[in-house]
Amino acid sequence: MSTESPSAQNPAPARPLRRDAQRNRDALLAAARVSFAEHGMEAPLEQVAKRAGVAIGTLYRHFPTRLDLVQATFAGKLAAWQEAGRQAVAMDDAWEGLRLFLERLCELQSGDRGFNDLASMRLPATACLAGAQNDIHELGVRVVRRAQEQGSLRADLTPEDLAFVIWSHSRISEATRDIAPRVWRRHLYLLLDGFRAERAGPLPEPALTEEQLYRAMLHLGGDGDCGA
Structure with missing residues (x-):
């Protein structure tokens, strides 16, 4: 017999936000998407609140830390990247899977400095986004293999080499x-040609190790706490 109380076995669903509170939250997320895309993940939170038409205290009531706001803002893009990875490993043609995985990532990055920041760095294991980053890394390993x-x-080519993309x-x-927003596809396809087995030539330096890549991405994230 379970020793848990009925409430522990069946936790109460989260109470829905009041209509005005939900409207403020939606406005904050919309403003954050624009501000992060323009200025990166370090965009001033006061700017986000102003763009949303609310006080900074309202922002902190919904998102107590910058990381909370980052996670909510980019949850959809991280899910799309993960889904691209799952599609890639399920494709019969593994080269087409690799192309899909990388092209979808570049589409998500394009024009979004905030997501560029998030994709380029590695947050510490204690961060709430680390699980999604781990999953995407493992999918990338499978795509390459x-x-x-x-x-x-x-x-x-190693999975760590994908970080250069x-x-x-x-x-x-x-x-x-703001000049040629889709020219990145030319660069990606030039890189992909260099990845092909029949084009392979000797490389002058060894690949980064998994530990070196982690340290490099952690360095790009600064202290990694996404504080206010």
Whole structure:
């Protein structure tokens, strides 16, 4: 017999927000998407509140920390990236899976400095976004391994090398977003040609280790706490 109380076995559902509170939350998320896209994850929260038409105290009532706001703002894009990874590993043609995985990522990054920041860095294991980042990393490993097993991807490419796509695309997107917002696809396809097994030549430096990549991405995140 269970020793848990009925309330522990069947926790009460979260109480829905009042209509005005839900309206404020929606306005804050819409404002955060714009502000983070324009200025990155360090966009001033006062700017977000002002754009949403609410006081800064209202923002903190809904999102006590910057990380809470970041998580809510980018939850949809992280889910889309994860779904692309799941689709990629299910495709019969593993090269097409790799292309889908990377092109979808670049689409999500394009024109969004905030998501560029999030995709480029690695948050500490204590951060609430770390689980999604871990899942995406594992999907990336599987995408790479499958393409190598089918012989379409050069054998010396490692999953850690995919970080170079993210980092380089971040700068390309920022430089061209208001000039030629889709030119990043040209760069991606040039990179993909370099990834093909039949184009492989000797590489002058070894790949980053998984630990080195983690440290590099953590460095890009600064202290990683996404504080206010």
